[in-house]
Amino acid sequence: MEKLLLQPSLEKLNIWWDLVERKGRHVGLEEEGRKANPDRLLYTLSKIRPKVLLLCGEEAWNLFKVGPLKKLINDVGIINFSPGRDVWVLHAPCLAEAAEMHRLLPQVEASFDRAVSVCNPHVPKVKKWVRPIEELLEKTAKILTAYDLETTSLDPRKGRILTASFTWREEKKLLTYWVENPKQSDLKRWWVKGPRIVHNAKFELSWTKPIKITDYHDTFLRAGLVDENESHRLEDQLLRYCRGYPYWSSLPDYGDFSDVPLHVVGTYNGFDTAYTYLLYEYQEGVLDDREKSLLGDVINPLSFVLWKMEEAGVKINGGKLKKLCQEMDEEIKTGNDFLRKKFGDINWSSPKQVRKLLYEEMKLPVLEMTKGGEPSTSKETIERLSKRRKSLLPIIRIREITSIRNGILSALEEKTDGNGYIHTTFNQGFVATGRLSSSNPNLQNIRREGAEKSCFTSRFPGGRLVAADYEQFELRICAAHSKDRMFRKLILEGQDPHTHTTKELELSSRQDGKQLNLSLASGISARGLAYEHGFSESKARKWRGEWFRLHPQIAMFHTKLGQDVRRKGYVTNLFGRKRHLPISKERNQNSQRRASNQAKNFPIQGGGADIINAAVVRLYRLLRKEGLKALIVLQIHDEIVVDSPKEEVKKVAELMKEAMTNPMPGFEFFVPMAIDLRVGTSIAK
DNA sequence: AGCTACAGGACTC
DNA sequence: CCTGGAGTCCTGTAGCT
Known part of the structure; x- marks a missing residue:
């Protein structure tokens, strides 16, 4: 259900409040005591892209009639906020009528899946800290504090810190202060002393440079668990969840932050942390226990390790x-x-x-x-x-x-x-399934047999690159999640599951058996199977049927996933990570089919992502605990590459095996994970 | 002319 | 009915101001 209510005055707001509050999504368009600015409205609307806009009261109506939308709307009409996307504008002259329309909307728009409402925003109070910065740092040392920096460049080597901002709660009040030109060394010491909240920790880490993994929460990464389909940018999250008003769009168009007066930067900085804190609290309310432990155990500490990997780079x-x-x-x-x-x-x-x-x-x-x-x-x-x-x-x-x-x-x-x-960038939180991606340059799409692989080498004189990849990763995850007994038995006995399938179905080669196992585990149709691998359709159908008879648990697993998507709108992987796949009846079969495939694929891809990411974090901790010089340099979905001095190779290999086969101590896999190790002067095979 | 958006094609797991 | 899922990056092209 997607509705947008524009509230012309405060007293009317209260009447709407509980209708709006329940949806949990608020958008602010007015500053307290001031009239909404049409440009700001337009900006916000273009971000939210509502499907239905319900205006009530003459004030609201006039705002639109005189604004840039004037020529586009009639009494009931259509506005285009983006090509191909129609926005219905329903206008009610008075509140009573608007209320009636609001009541009827659910029946009319049963297919809209997002609720958006517009009401007065929460505007935090931001102040400059005028006493010595040491007092502020000491005061916040041990308490949960949202923290953010404004700098002259994205790269710590090229720029400098302009301001830092801090938000914390004291009794019920939210306090926000900013300071100018803080010393990096002070922040570095402060960071490790207590729990922190940041939006996109990797950025703050690269400037603050703490020496070990500490207790912090990243609202950017948390947003990825709340709804992986939404943009995780702070601005977009605030509009959607925190009654934020778009303070960022009020910043005049400066070329660079170094040209902006410091008090403007500081205030802006303060809004960032104040809202980050509010976003954190909102997320605390909607994340469940499993998601929180995944965040604490894997996702948050991983951003620290990724920063170290990026900083180290690969030779x-x-x-x-x-x-x-x-x-x-x-x-x-x-x-x-x-x-x-x-x-x-x-x-x-x-x-x-x-x-x-x-x-x-x-x-x-x-x-x-x-x-x-x-x-x-x-x-x-x-x-x-x-x-x-x-x-x-x-x-x-x-x-x-x-x-x-x-x-x-x-x-x-x-x-x-x-x-x-x-130094590649490992993007965390961008991929809906929880995987990482790599860019600038992308080191996750280096050709399998490409000659360029021989160019990746060790930084240590005489050193080695140790690469470990999971054996039959996706198949094992599928079997582990569905509790497939046949695959468990084969793997525990040390038999090759692909060869087994080849024999059972009387296929001509192990290659066919492998393809069948992998494709069917992630839910391919008979027709897709035939198309993809060049089998005839009748053969594909026969093999598919037999395969599922051999693996009834996987068949049930797929059925369950389909049910979850229809009933709950999302599916869950082994570790509680969710993939939201809203399907409504009006959508065509194409989308339905696609969603069903995505549902079957997610627990496998998303399970794999969490497993290897946990392994990276555990491996980092083990390497540091043992005091080794070796560095993790790459993660390629089912593979981890470590750059190691020659004398450490044996120990590194041991630790990699330990971290990767037992990435989350205490979590028993129904089907064990195994790795394959390669040691060389490059990553060529 | 310069910008942006998109499609198509290459590579990865 | 469509032809497993998830990405990055380059190039050319079309359409916009």
């Missing part, structure tokens, strides 16, 4: 990389020359130009279409076409190598720092 063999690039440039040049003679001057990266050549000039048959309904020029299509035109094959190669050269190798070259290290 690159620059000479080798350069040689590789030269070789590839050479191949691109000869390849391009060859193709130019044959087909003319064509940009092979342009699907449009390739499409023109293949289907208009060469008049080849259209075998596959893209999602957008255009004839496909993908690798698979060209491979199929090249069966009759051998001369097309070099196109695949040239496209592949130019994309690798431009997409991967040049990124590696560019992002290597002066000392030969690449």
